[in-house]
Amino acid sequence: MIKPLPKQAVLIVNAMSRKGADAFEQARDLLVESGVELLATHAIKDPDALRPAVCQALAEKAPMIIVGGGDGSLSSTIDDFLGTDTVFALLPLGTANSFSRTLGIPQDLEGAVRVIAEGRKLRIDLGSIDGDYFANAAAMGLSPMIAETVPHKLKRTLGMIGYLIWAARVAIQFKPFRLTIDxxxxxxxxxxxxxxxxxxxxxxxxxxxxNACVQSGQIMVQAVTGRSLFGLAWSWFATLFKLRSREQTVTEYKGTSLKLSARPQQKISVDGELCASTPCEVSVARAAVWVAAPVPA
Structure with a gap:
């Protein structure tokens, strides 16, 4: 049974995200034209003010909160929805927009608004690293090095190309590590x-x-094994072009809870933001929050 989305919402946009500053007014107008009643709207220019704005809307029991931003903005706010009936809706305004792609939300603003106006409520899992919840994915290795050092202007101006340029630069400092999974x-x-x-x-x-799904009830750890940077590059290449050999470059582990450690200690980027390190326990919060998702075709 399809559960319809609320028709009232609060709109909160991270105006510091790659497309946020330009998209706020357009998103507001499109939502109203689509029949969504906006109880309040906020264009957040201070990243530290994003989560307080979401928490205030939750405290006021908004039926739905629409968060516009990149994966980091979404992941930093979605765990506040645990234990509430408020629907988390999103506008993909960042660089990679991985979480919106997982949910099947169109990457253009008009398509994302259409999902919010005409889509369905979907109950999904959240991942957790030592009790800190995240929406989509975390990583250790080269990705945290990029997240920690990539200039904001490069990311904002060039998007994914900027990431690739910076990845090539920091790769020369990269070293493999010894991984243990319990x-x-x-x-x-x-x-x-x-x-x-x-x-x-x-x-x-x-x-x-x-092999991962936001409704599976399991967390998955995927390791690019070996000690070669060339092997890592080949894994990304094979995955990017969906070659049959891509599964041979990784080993996957699944469960409701897994303990990870590494030598040397590794930093972890969570949905693009650096905020954890090994050793850690990763787990799944089953059916944790309501989100706005497209109606299946």
Whole structure:
């Protein structure tokens, strides 16, 4: 049974995201034209003010809160929706927009608004790293190095191309690491060049796995094994072009809870933002929040 979305909402846009400053007024007008009653609208220019604005709307029991921004903005606010009936809706205004791709939301503003106006309520899982919830994906290895050092202007101006340019620059500083995964019954040890922790299917705007789902009730860890930077580059290339050999470049582990450690210690980027490190426990919060999603074809 399809559950319809509320027709009243609060709109909160991170105006510092790649497209946020230009999209706020257009999104507001499109939502109103589509029949969504906006109880309040906020264009947030201070990133630290984004979460308080969401929490205020939640405290006022808004039926739906529309957050416009990149994956970092979405992940930093979605865990506040746990334990509420408020629907989390999103406008993909960042660089990679991995979470919106996982949900099947169009990447253009008009299409995303159409989902909010005509879509359905969907109950989804959230991933968790030591109790800090995230929407889509986390990673250790090269990705956190990029997230920690990439200039904001480069990311804002060039988008995915900017990421690739910066990745080539920081790759020369990269070193493989020894990874340990405890799934509760077996301890797995391997050399790795990158580890992805999936709730959804996308990371960096690229579909990296077919085997993760936001309604599976499991968290998935995907390791690019080996010690070669060339092997990591080949894994990304094979995945980007969906070659049959891509599954041979990674090893996947699934469960409701997995313990990860690494030597040397690794930083972890969560939905593009650096905010965790090993050792850690990754787990899944089953059917944690309501989101706005497209109606199945």
């Amino acid at each position: 799934d509760g019954s077996t301890i797995h040890r391997t050399w790795a060049t990158e580890v992805r922790i999936f709730n959804g299917r996308f990371h960096g705007g690229i579909e990296l796995t077919d």
